[in-house]
Every structure is written in structure tokens, then in C-alpha cells.
Amino acid sequence: MNNIAKEYYGTRVLKGVDLCVKPGEIHALLGENGAGKSTLMNILFGMSVIHSTGGFEGDVLIDNEITHVKSPIEAMELGIGMVHQEFMLIPGYSITENIKLNREINKDNFINKFLGSKLKILDFKNMSKDARAALDTVGMDVDEWVKVAGLPVGYMQFIEIARELDKKNLKIIVFDEPTAVLTESEASRLLKAMKKIADSGIAILFITHRLEEVMEVADNITILRDGELVAKVKKQDTNPLELAELMVGRKIDGILNNTTSSIQNKSTILSIKNLTVHMPGEEVKGVNLDIKEGEILGIGGLAGQGKIGIANGVMGLYPASGEVYLKERELKLGDPKEALKNNLAFVSEDRRGTGLLLDSSIELNIVITAMHNQRKYIKNYGPFTQIKSKEIREYSLKMIKDLDIRCTGPTQITRRLSGGNQQKVCIARALTLEPTILFISEPTRGIDVGAKKLVLETLVKLNKELGMTIVMTSSELSELRSICNRIAIVTEGKIQGILKPDDSDANYGLMMAGNKLETLSKGVE
Known part of the structure; x- marks a missing residue:
């Protein structure tokens, strides 16, 4: 090129x-x-x-x-x-059908011999053979006809x-x-x-x-x-x-210093008891977890073990049961409006699927949830309402600057942003709610090293300067250890244990593998 x-x-x-x-x-x-x-x-x-x-x-x-x-x-x-x-991919199709789509293999049958080639039938045997060969190349041992x-x-x-x-x-x-x-x-x-x-x-x-x-x-x-x-x-x-x-284009200082401030004397702001969440691929099977006021709590674990399901369940995006208490008041599960009304905010791991209005402007994405749930940026004229366009523009420009959202301006359509800048818009929208507790899942997935550092620094700043309680779910263990006070490890849908950021790699590895540390304390170090 x-x-x-x-x-x-x-x-x-x-x-x-x-x-x-x-x-x-x-x-x-x-x-x-x-x-x-x-x-x-x-x-x-x-x-x-x-x-x-x-x-x-x-x-x-x-x-x-x-x-x-x-x-x-x-x-x-x-x-x-x-x-x-x-x-x-097309979800309703099998693996083979997705692999061979628009390159299907046909074979003759007794009908098309008389009525023409358009009546040929699919050669499933050879299609399966091709799909199996491609799957073997990438080391994928799964039935090629599974949906x-x-x-x-x-x-x-x-x-x-x-x-x-x-x-x-x-x-x-x-x-x-x-x-x-x-x-x-x-x-x-x-x-x-x-x-x-x-x-x-x-x-x-x-x-x-x-x-x-x-x-x-x-x-x-x-x-x-x-x-x-x-x-x-x-x-x-x-x-x-x-x-x-x-x-x-600048020096990278390396990983952020661990947040070392003590949280032992802090009160519990959110208590989760026996939470189950029916989220495909991330089932939660009875989580008990107390979140301290003003802490950054990390939730880690291997993929598919349930760590992603916790925030989605608390925020009402998937069917859930159990009990969740905000201080002394029990929250109704299965209702996102209830969670938002109680000053909980969520940045989803699926920014394109549930996190953004892709064909709307950056500024509308930033304020939309606050407009609907907190009546911000709206003025009333009797039974009529009008959007406060000037205030929205001023606030959006401030968020674009603060989070370094690379764009042509606040009116740009979010679909045209890069993945990292879309993620920053999601964070800006959550911050507009001024939440007491911020749940944020996979905040640095698919974004570059400079943007990662900015996102993590923003979370630390929100925690220290505003006292915001943050629950960060991530597959990047090093990032959790760089900013969190405590890290809960999820295995098979339950909390396996809670570690400090400076605990040994061996402890983290054993717990993520499903081992209780108290049974492995001898010789672990």
C-alpha cells in the first residue's frame, strides 16, 4: 500500500x-x-x-x-x-454453514439431471470435511455441526x-x-x-x-x-x-501504583446475598459479596466462570434472584430503572450491543440516560418539554476534553468512532449520572495502551476525589492489581475468595483454578 x-x-x-x-x-x-x-x-x-x-x-x-x-x-x-x-456470524446456522456461507458445495441428484443445475443439493459430506480441516488448523475441537x-x-x-x-x-x-x-x-x-x-x-x-x-x-x-x-x-x-x-508519542510511566489505602474501617455500602444470574455463558450460582463504601473492588476470574454476570444481574439486564441491599434498603432485581434510581451506574462489557446508540451523536449518547432517568438537560413548559441543547453541548465538550475522546465534534455519530473512543463515550454517559456506585465491566477491552492508562487513571481519580465506589470487572488481572483495594475471584459462578493486590501470583493462579487458599497454605509461597 x-x-x-x-x-x-x-x-x-x-x-x-x-x-x-x-x-x-x-x-x-x-x-x-x-x-x-x-x-x-x-x-x-x-x-x-x-x-x-x-x-x-x-x-x-x-x-x-x-x-x-x-x-x-x-x-x-x-x-x-x-x-x-x-x-x-449467523447465530441460527451451524459452524459448518457459517464457514461455507456463499461457498457451499453442491452435488448432482436425479432431479437436477432432468430439470437443471439450480436444483442441485448441498454436499454436506464435503462441506463437513472442509469445515473440519479449517477448525483443526486453529486447534478447535468441537463438532462442526453445532449451532x-x-x-x-x-x-x-x-x-x-x-x-x-x-x-x-x-x-x-x-x-x-x-x-x-x-x-x-x-x-x-x-x-x-x-x-x-x-x-x-x-x-x-x-x-x-x-x-x-x-x-x-x-x-x-x-x-x-x-x-x-x-x-x-x-x-x-x-x-x-x-x-x-x-x-x-510520549513516555509511558508503566503500571499505576496500587491503591493501598485501608478499607477495613469503612462501612458496607452494597451487600449481595446468594445472587444467581441467568446470563448465557456467564452464569452466577450463588454469590455473596460485601462492597465497602469508597473502595475500588475488582472482580476477576477466567472467561465463562460468571464474573461478568454479577454486574449484569445487579443492574437488571438478565434474570436474577437473591438479595441485594444498598446500605439497609433492599433493591428490586430485574429492573434497570430501579438500579439507576438508586444511583447505581453501569458501563457494559458489550459497548456496541447494549452500551451505545450507534447511530446517534456523541452528545446524545453522553446525556441520554440522565435525561430519561434523572430529567437532566430538560426544561418543562407545562405539559411540554424541551431539550437544553446549549447545556448538553457545553457538557459534552467538557467530557470529550476530559476523557480525550478522539472525534470531529460532539455531533459525530458514535458508530464512526474507534472502539476505544466508543468506550470513553460509555464511561462519559455513566459519569453523567453522578453515581454513588459505578459498575464497569472490561473497561479496557480492545483499546490501546494510552487509552487504557487514561481510563484507569480516570477511575482512580473518581474514587479519590469524589469518593465514588467502583466495582471493576476485568479479564486483565494486572490492571485489577494496579488500582483495586481488593479483588474477588469468581470460579464456577461463585466467589472463590478475595485477595489483596499484592498477594502472590501463585495465590491468584491457585484461586482462579478453583482452589481454596486455606487448603493450600502450606508450601504455596
Whole structure:
């Protein structure tokens, strides 16, 4: 890709970017959210959003020949595959049907011999064979005819990859944040599969924010910042800290210091008793947990063990039973309005599915919940109401500045923001409620190292300066240990135990594996 430039609605998002990838190479493409990575890949894959907004400048060459990719179908014909950050699967179809979609294998039958080829039938045997081969390449041991609906998100990611690998003329495949939804063991398996794919001669463009993965599998690295190419480096000539600093354009101080203030004398603000939550893939099976006023409580554990379900159950997004007390008052479960009315706020792990109005402006997303539930930013004229547009604009501009939301302005549609900036809008909306307790799930999933640090610093600031009680659920144990007072580990839908941030790695590992520390105290250290 030579001298690629692109403009969206008057904003230049790519400014003469070059990218060169060789057969059999794993090439990492790094940059903060909003750096231009996704736009560059959309150009390569011929996405309609590029051509419907004026096209692009520069040349794309495949096998040294200039190509004009006008659609994803043309991209696939040229041997380009893409595993998107957001899943593109059909839940009601089986794994095989999703893998072979639009590339089904047909066979003759006695009817079409007389009435024409349109009456051929599906060759399930050969389709199953192809799907099995693709699944084996990514190390996925699951029946190829299982329905996609209800499968864990990690399985869905591997199915997406298997679908691309089934394409026979594949030359280059783009992995856009493939490990963001995977557990550590699943991510490790995926990295092994990527090496195997590259060894077969297929080139891989690897977009990720996990720099340790880059150092493990990448051959070469290209770094973008604010739409510009800032560096091209070989893996052996760099390190994670240098890559992080190149991405954000400033020194990275490293992990935040642990929050060490004592919470032993603080009163319980929220008490959860025997909570069960029926959330697919994250069932909660009887959680008992006391949350102290003014603390940052972390909830950790392996994927699918139930940690995500706790906040979703308390906030009423999934059917739940048990008892939840805000100080002395019992809260009604299964009712999000009840939770909001009692000054609880929630930033969902599913920012696109439940966290945002994707086709509405940034400013409306920021204030919408407060407007509906607290009647903020609304003035009454008898039976009529009117939105306080000026106040909304002023407040939104302040939040955009405070959270460093990279956008063209408060009226920009949230769908057009990068994942990290969408996450910041979700946080801004929750903060607009001025909550007593903030539940926040997977706050740094899919966002870059600079944005991660900003989000974590914001949570610490809210806790220290406003006294806000924060319950943070995360798959990133290092982040929980960097800012939390206590960390509850969830295993098989229950609280396995509560650890301090500075407890040993061995204790964390044993507890996440389902072991009670009191039974393992001898020789653990």
C-alpha cells in the first residue's frame, strides 16, 4: 500500500501511509484507537464505507500489480481475507454453514439431471470435511455441526478465523484484535495457529493492543499515530516499552501504583446475598459479596466462570434472584430503572450491543440516560418539554476534553468512532449520572495502551476525589492489581475468595483454578 490518504467529513484520517507485507510474514500494525488502522484495512478490503465517502488516494498493489478493490467480494477473489473485530456470524446456522456461507458445495441428484443445475443439493459430506480441516488448523475441537448460537465468544472468534482459512486462494489475512475476547489459553492457541498459517505461505496483518503478543509472533511492525506512519521496525530491534511510546508519542510511566489505602474501617455500602444470574455463558450460582463504601473492588476470574454476570444481574439486564441491599434498603432485581434510581451506574462489557446508540451523536449518547432517568438537560413548559441543547453541548465538550475522546465534534455519530473512543463515550454517559456506585465491566477491552492508562487513571481519580465506589470487572488481572483495594475471584459462578493486590501470583493462579487458599497454605509461597 503506497502513499495511502483518506479523508472523512473534512478530517484527514490517513496521511500518506505506506505498508508492505511479504508472503508468509506476520506483520503487526499498531497504533492508538483513532490512529487509522481500521481505515487502512477497510481500504485494503474494499469496504463500502470507503467508497461511499469519496474513496481514497494512493495505490494498493497485490503481487506487484495495482488493484482497485471496490468491494469485499473483489477482495476475497484477490485472496484477501479479514477477521473483523465485531463478529459476522449467523447465530441460527451451524459452524459448518457459517464457514461455507456463499461457498457451499453442491452435488448432482436425479432431479437436477432432468430439470437443471439450480436444483442441485448441498454436499454436506464435503462441506463437513472442509469445515473440519479449517477448525483443526486453529486447534478447535468441537463438532462442526453445532449451532453457533450460545457458544462462548472465544469459540466464535475461532470460527471467524476458520471461515477465512477455508478460502482456497487466500494470500493475506487481516486479524483485527483477534485475542481481545479470548482467555489466555485461547490466545496462546491462536498465536500458535497464526504461526502455522504463516508457515504455509499466507501473509498475516495482525492488529492488536497486546504488545507481548506482537513480540511473540510478529516478524515486522508498522506503527501509526494520528493517521501518519511513525515507524517501521523489526521485532528483534525493539521492545514493548518502545512500541508503546511510539504509539502514543510520549513516555509511558508503566503500571499505576496500587491503591493501598485501608478499607477495613469503612462501612458496607452494597451487600449481595446468594445472587444467581441467568446470563448465557456467564452464569452466577450463588454469590455473596460485601462492597465497602469508597473502595475500588475488582472482580476477576477466567472467561465463562460468571464474573461478568454479577454486574449484569445487579443492574437488571438478565434474570436474577437473591438479595441485594444498598446500605439497609433492599433493591428490586430485574429492573434497570430501579438500579439507576438508586444511583447505581453501569458501563457494559458489550459497548456496541447494549452500551451505545450507534447511530446517534456523541452528545446524545453522553446525556441520554440522565435525561430519561434523572430529567437532566430538560426544561418543562407545562405539559411540554424541551431539550437544553446549549447545556448538553457545553457538557459534552467538557467530557470529550476530559476523557480525550478522539472525534470531529460532539455531533459525530458514535458508530464512526474507534472502539476505544466508543468506550470513553460509555464511561462519559455513566459519569453523567453522578453515581454513588459505578459498575464497569472490561473497561479496557480492545483499546490501546494510552487509552487504557487514561481510563484507569480516570477511575482512580473518581474514587479519590469524589469518593465514588467502583466495582471493576476485568479479564486483565494486572490492571485489577494496579488500582483495586481488593479483588474477588469468581470460579464456577461463585466467589472463590478475595485477595489483596499484592498477594502472590501463585495465590491468584491457585484461586482462579478453583482452589481454596486455606487448603493450600502450606508450601504455596
